[in-house]
Amino acid sequence: MIIRPYGDTLDDGAVQLSFTLPVPEGPRGREAARIFMEKLGFKHAEVVHSHAMAEGYSFYVAYAKTEIFVDYDAIHIEEATGEKVYSMNESCEVIREQLGRKVVIVGACTGFDAHTVGIDAIMNMKGYNHHYGLERYPEIEAHNLGAQVPNDKLIDYAVKVNADAILVSQIVTQKDVHIHNMTEFIELLQARNLRERFIVIAGGSRIGNKLAVELGYDAGFGKGSYADHVATFIIDRLIEKKQDY
Amino acid sequence: MIIRPYGDTLDDGAVQLSFTLPVPEGPRGREAARIFMEKLGFKHAEVVHSHAMAEGYSFYVAYAKTEIFVDYDAIHIEEATGEKVYSMNESCEVIREQLGRKVVIVGACTGFDAHTVGIDAIMNMKGYNHHYGLERYPEIEAHNLGAQVPNDKLIDYAVKVNADAILVSQIVTQKDVHIHNMTEFIELLQARNLRERFIVIAGGSRIGNKLAVELGYDAGFGKGSYADHVATFIIDRLIEKKQDY
Amino acid sequence: MDMKLNLSEAKIARARELAVAIVNPVMEFVEAHTSLTVERAALRLAGADGADADGVPVPNLVVDQLKGKLENGALLYYINALVKTGETVEGLNAKIAGGLRVDEIPLGDRGAIEKKTAERIQAFAERVKRNRAHREAKLVQYAGKNHSPMLYLIVATGNIFEDVKQAQAAAEQGADVVAVIRTTAQSLLDYVPYGATTEGFGGTYATQENFRIMRQALDEAVDKQGRYIYLTNYASGLCMPEIAAMGALERLDMMLNDSMYGILFRDINMYRTFVDQKFSRMINAFAGVIINTGEDNYLTTSDAVEKAYTVLASQFLNERFAYAAGMPARLMGLGHAFEMDPTIKNGFLMELAQAQMAREIFPEAPLKYMPPTKFMTGDIFKGVVQNALFNFVSQATNQGIHLLGMLTEAIHTPFMQDRSLALENAKYVMNNMADLSSEIQFKPGGIIMNRAHQVLDEAVAFLERIEQIGLMDAMEKGEFADIKRPRDMGKGLDGLVKKGDEYYNPFESFLKSELGLER
Amino acid sequence: MDMKLNLSEAKIARARELAVAIVNPVMEFVEAHTSLTVERAALRLAGADGADADGVPVPNLVVDQLKGKLENGALLYYINALVKTGETVEGLNAKIAGGLRVDEIPLGDRGAIEKKTAERIQAFAERVKRNRAHREAKLVQYAGKNHSPMLYLIVATGNIFEDVKQAQAAAEQGADVVAVIRTTAQSLLDYVPYGATTEGFGGTYATQENFRIMRQALDEAVDKQGRYIYLTNYASGLCMPEIAAMGALERLDMMLNDSMYGILFRDINMYRTFVDQKFSRMINAFAGVIINTGEDNYLTTSDAVEKAYTVLASQFLNERFAYAAGMPARLMGLGHAFEMDPTIKNGFLMELAQAQMAREIFPEAPLKYMPPTKFMTGDIFKGVVQNALFNFVSQATNQGIHLLGMLTEAIHTPFMQDRSLALENAKYVMNNMADLSSEIQFKPGGIIMNRAHQVLDEAVAFLERIEQIGLMDAMEKGEFADIKRPRDMGKGLDGLVKKGDEYYNPFESFLKSELGLER
């Protein structure tokens, strides 16, 4: 199925845009904005508003229409977890039945990142949005190391407690600092020959499964994820691993 | 000079977008939105928000970055009037000195369009935003025919009062009704062999000089235009015409 | 309701007295006249429908045949034809569409005609009463599910089938009221197009079939969402009463319907308009349809600070005209609008004052509050803020019908996402400050109180002036919206007919008696 | 100012008494101690500056040399070196950067040292007084040109030169205050980097050179815009007093500076923090710098309804700590925040109550009001509405310093256009309802009044609990923000030093006497 943005008629391809141009406000800037949109592949591009922001900078609001489309059927999405997500009780049951031991999970907000609310949402007792965190899972031993944990400290700790999985939270993304930090973490693991020993999971508001897998993680979780998702992924992966041996 | 949109760093190419897709909300819709933006030529495209609107329709907010640029130096804009716009007094003086007779202008909101505020802003005594309208110009005889004037009635009237210029206002643009209507007007003039007899000017919030000229008008005026601009254009054109003979 | 503004009861009463004095002479004229569209409306109520091969509607065909002999009404001939041909209404309509001239059928037995008329009246009354009962039952079934104020959204694609999708989406997202905006200039057509339509500009044709299609679509949504959804259209323009008739038959719930809008803003002749509005309002009143009056329109051309009193004065007149048509206050969606220049210091305070004033003066009316339009620009982000303040004032003053402001008001008729964002804005703001109104009081002698007192004073003074010269003279002189409308000019004057001694319109009599207007 | 909430004077007085009782024991500890950064700050005030080839700042080099013998302060050795080498401060700084060890220079004549110290104090005092005089003159010159509340914008590109562009743009668009946000985790560095910097994450390094560059850029804007523009940075973290010193020298106008923030939110040792905050506040007070306290941070992790009282309690403590450092109320930008879940019915009323409460309890303080952050989402259109309501509350309750909410709060550090839209939103809303505050009264016993009374009651009860166990024990027990901080843990404890009997810090004495803290 071919799809296009929808304004008020199917396939009209209508999109709203806003942006700044580093030029003074005026007819020439507006025309530059229009041409820019044409170069993006818009057919009817209309600058509906502009204002001067500062010397040499101007702001534009535009509505435009395009014939560019997406083939919806061809879209593959690989989320870390599928349709089926275990509840806390289900998770613990599966652990008891299939693994027969406690699962150890270590997590932290790494590098200089101090945004602990996200990792706390996943790990702390009280959880988030009516989803309990991993600490409350009777069959999971969860260690939340908190904020600003250096990558090597996190690995040391995971080795010490013999963790099954390591959770890395990264919220600050300016200048791709999260990418650098997440990459460093994997490199450190590899350098110490520990990559295969752990299930390694990243999370954060701007992180998706795709990005995380590209960077060498087993999975990634973004906005709207809960302990349930993380537990499901880890347990299933542990069962798989067990079967591989 | 090559320019790109500016978020917080020169040439970062940052743009905000929002649009609707005719698919349900969810990871697949978000991925479709992302791919759509990539096809538009964005490099880092991030869907920062989505919500379901109705069965099978979802809304997306995104920020994306592109390397697409515009060559600012190559941009030509042709506004109807240049830097120099006559004030009311200047206009009248030029008319007195160079033309030596009253200039007759007829205007209307044509077709089924009843948005008279715009044409009134240009023509009525009191004007708009501290710019008097043409009716107040001592050297101009202005006839404002008001709303919903059929194209042929407007032409008849212009012939009757021996107008120098005809002003056409078009505000409703849904389904390009303004284009049809403006085109019809020019065709009617041509059919009656009157096109050369009048200076013909279009105006409206979504009308620019470019569009109007393309449709066969002498000039077009959009948002932010005043009687001053219109008078300037007409007077200069009349002087030109006079010199041509 | 808290009375916070300390408005003078005496002045309010005085304004109402003046409205009576202004409207009464107009109603005398109205009583003595009918119009083409009033006749066509009566025909429609009796069952006339359909169109000929050229799209000319059957009611028009009938009335056109009777040109010159309409002083006694069109109904007589139509009913006579029914009796004489022995057809059902459908059968007769088809014949008329095929060329049958009812004016050429000799008038038959009066008794048979009256009996037939009584049947048609009964059929009409039953249908409308069934509609009312249905609406009322759903309102009871889903009591408490509508927002307060009711959230009102428009659809305006030009294509009824596209409109349906948009309307259902709006319902799914929380709309209480869906209005199908009419195509440009339908108000100037002296007929109502027939059938489903897909080609309109800035809106969709109002046709009975479009009404039916949309009603059905919204009825599905009603049960799906568990919330009654009001359907709105325009009983306005040269076919005002006919559209009211169609709305009554198809269970519309609201109608834009103003006693003077057409005169001022569409240059429709004033006699014609006054006659048409009365009959349309009787139909609306009988059908339990809430009218939305058009005071907001004053402020799209004049200034909301300077001319606020014209809005209030018009509300008093619309109220009076509505009472004169037998309409109860709870159906009077008197209009006003948030159209103050956003650059005005303390503009918000004045707006709050005016909205609260309207609330206190018309405590039972489901006031219709219009969003910012004229000062909306292409800056959609600023537009969102303008709409947020509008939502705030509306909730803070307990308005009845809240038209949602669109962030793209200055750009295009609404996209689906524009509506979604409008609802999100309103629902958030209104819930977040739900009970503010009962929490705050205004400082005596402050900006807010003074503003309300001033507008009321100005409105009384204005009504006094109108009362002295008479409403029609006042409109000729441009007292309203600075627009001068000579009484013998304007569209549709030739469709005005002085009632003859034998004028026959039992639907009118029936409505009058149902509405308690019969002396 | 109108008092609208009918808050109990007695309870407010009781809270202040409790704050005194809580803070006094802490101040006794503080008086007896110094820290590495207090010493480095004193060195900076005396003129120490620059860095060695590895980027280690001269004040750190000096203090590192003196490790183990700091109980009498670092200043003595630095001034002694000045005297003994006969160098200017610049000359000496260069030598130290080159490897000179001041600890190895035998202490010379006490009189000469004291004379030199007096010279340095005078140089410092003159510079700071010149800064104050400049600021005050500009404020007089451009009196009435700042908005009220002051509109506060952040820049955070990481690159000081890019920041300058953004800051000037912000100024051009109407900002009254520009804050340069600090790079992540600078608070945990036990030194202040040197020179201009272009690489930060989520913010830009606070360095004296960056301060200077930005001050100069904003000074240009000041005269261009005809409006004084306040420059803000962070006197916070392990180098709190040093940054205060730099700010005093470079004429910053505001500093984020909290008495407990570092302990709770950066796990800095509590002894260290209490010592550092005192010296930093004396410097700020002397330099006329408004502090911004960090109560908003409580609400980024705890709930704004449940934990509102922790904000108020912390304001009382910050106020007390500030008085104890000689700071007048007009420099206390006590913090609070609009962080209520937007889905709460009547959340706006509670927010209005809390903001008004803070206003009435701290009438002279230029309250710093933070925008919604935690409940901002990627839905920028909803974000605009959240910010509009925030702007509304801020103006309606006469806040002092208004941090502008960004529609992209949940997405990225602000783009230039985000700031522009934020200013547009605030200016529109605040002007449109400018005088609402003096127009409205609150219903006695209503939601708003009750909410304010409840929060005050809870804060008093909380302070009572703290007073009983003592502030340090309370922090160990997790009474604040549910965060437990053992007194012997946390960063920077090893930088705490008990003052010796010979402790020499004439800058401290000078500040005390200037601030009236000398008994």
Ligand code: B12
């Ligand atoms: C609260 C907050 C803070 C608090 C943090 C308190 C704390 N203890 O966490 C304080 C005030 C300390 C703070 C400071 C800063 N912040 Co901050 N902060 C926020 C804010 C407002 C909310 C974040 C939040 O708590 N979200 C709620 C949680 C539940 O969502 P979440 O983190 O996305 O987590 C969910 C998922 O992502 C996922 N998840 C997250 N981690 C993980 C990990 C795993 C393994 C898994 C499976 C899932 C997972 O699950 C969670 C639940 O669904 C955001 C703006 C916003 N509205 O988003 C800015 C924001 C994140 N902060 C920002 C910045 C820049 C900073 C500072 C750097 C500013 C400065 N220079 O001082 C500092 C630096 C702190 C540091 N060293 O990191 C920026 C980041 C910009 C960017 N994209 O790079 C933001 C976006 C604000 C902005 N627009 O500038 N901040």
Ligand code: B12
């Ligand atoms: C006021 C208004 C009305 C009033 C008009 C009153 C009147 N007497 O003019 C009323 C209520 C009657 C009205 C009705 C309708 N309206 Co209307 N209306 C507006 C509104 C709110 C403001 C327009 C306005 O007055 N702007 C101020 C003037 C000064 O600006 P301007 O027209 O752009 O004029 C300036 C320039 O463009 C230029 N200019 C204009 N004309 C000319 C001519 C010449 C020769 C020159 C040189 C210059 C010039 O100079 C002017 C001064 O700078 C706009 C929304 C908005 N905020 O823009 C919608 C809007 C224009 N309306 C709209 C619609 C759809 C309608 C209706 C069709 C709705 C309906 N189905 O009933 C009806 C139809 C009326 C009709 N038959 O045309 C749409 C148009 C959508 C589109 N792009 O097609 C808009 C954009 C609203 C929306 N989002 O849906 N409307």
Ligand SMILES: Cc1ncc(COP(=O)(O)O)c(C=O)c1O
């Ligand atoms: C009462 C009333 N009728 C009708 C309309 C619609 O105008 P038109 O005459 O174009 O149908 C309006 C304006 O919105 C109105 O307020």
Ligand SMILES: Cc1ncc(COP(=O)(O)O)c(C=O)c1O
């Ligand atoms: C008082 C105070 N200091 C400092 C900061 C900044 O934090 P950091 O410790 O990351 O510099 C904040 C938070 O914005 C704060 O409120």
